[in-house]
Amino acid sequence: MNGKLIVFSAPSGAGKTSIVHRLLKTDLPLAFSVSACSRSKRPEEINGTDYYFLSPAEFRQRIDNKEFLEWEEVYPGSYYGTLKSELSRIWKLGKHVVFDVDVVGGMNIKKLYPKETLSVFVMPPSIEELEARLRYRDTETPESMAKRLDKAKWEMSFADKFDYILLNDNLDRSTPEIEKVIERFISE
Numbered sequence: 001m002n003g004k005l006i007v008f009s010a011p012s013g014a015g016k017t018s019i020v021h022r023l024l025k026t027d028l029p030l031a032f033s034v035s036a037c038s039r040s041k042r043p044e045e046i047n048g049t050d051y052y053f054l055s056p057a058e059f060r061q062r063i064d065n066k067e068f069l070e071w072e073e074v075y076p077g078s079y080y081g082t083l084k085s086e087l088s089r090i091w092k093l094g095k096h097v098v099f100d101v102d103v104v105g106g107m108n109i110k111k112l113y114p115k116e117t118l119s120v121f122v123m124p125p126s127i128e129e130l131e132a133r134l135r136y137r138d139t140e141t142p143e144s145m146a147k148r149l150d151k152a153k154w155e156m157s158f159a160d161k162f163d164y165i166l167l168n169d170n171l172d173r174s175t176p177e178i179e180k181v182i183e184r185f186i187s188e
């Protein structure tokens with residue numbers, strides 16, 4: 001089968017993780033690319049399901065071993081990357097790969113596989129709404145919150161480099177919208 005890649009990028013707090021979780025519960029033949037990262041695990045996260053949590057030293061070792069398709073220092077001191085092994089794992093299952101990566105990572109995957117990739121930018125309704133969502137999540141310290149907001153504003157400027165901009169005003173509306181787009185893309 002010709003496996004495709006569906007990349008979701010957005011400023012964090014735009015709701016892309018919720019959209020991805022919903023999509024994975026539909027009947028579409030999709031599977032999630034579990035990224036590696038060097039930040040610490042949040043209480044609700046599961047190692048090997050949400051991320052492969054690695055120490056900074058292990059992460060560097062895998063960079064040296066050329067195990068990553070792409071990696072980024074998404075926040076100072078926090079590394080995130082897509083393992084090449086995720087693509088072969090998922091394609092072997094006969095499924096298409098869904099990524100939840102930062103904006104730069106998304107653009108890099110599109111560059112690596114231009115024809116096979118659908119890149120989706122999830123747009124929050126506004127910066128105020130984004131801030132409210134991050135506050136509600138309550139995992140941020142005031143400093144990490146300020147860092148994330150600054151970064152969010154910068155990331156929004158790349159929206160038009162993506163194949164599709166999905167306004168996430170409401171998950172019940174945005175998820176079926178992108179589901180239809182993906183259905184068409186994977187049947188091409």
Ligand code: 5GP
Nearest residue numbers: 012035071072074080081082100101102105
């Ligand atoms: P969080 O710490 O909130 O889980 O994620 C922070 C950011 O890192 C999010 O924008 C997420 O999409 C991004 N991210 C997660 N995995 C990867 C990856 O493999 N590569 C890149 N470039 N970014 C990633």
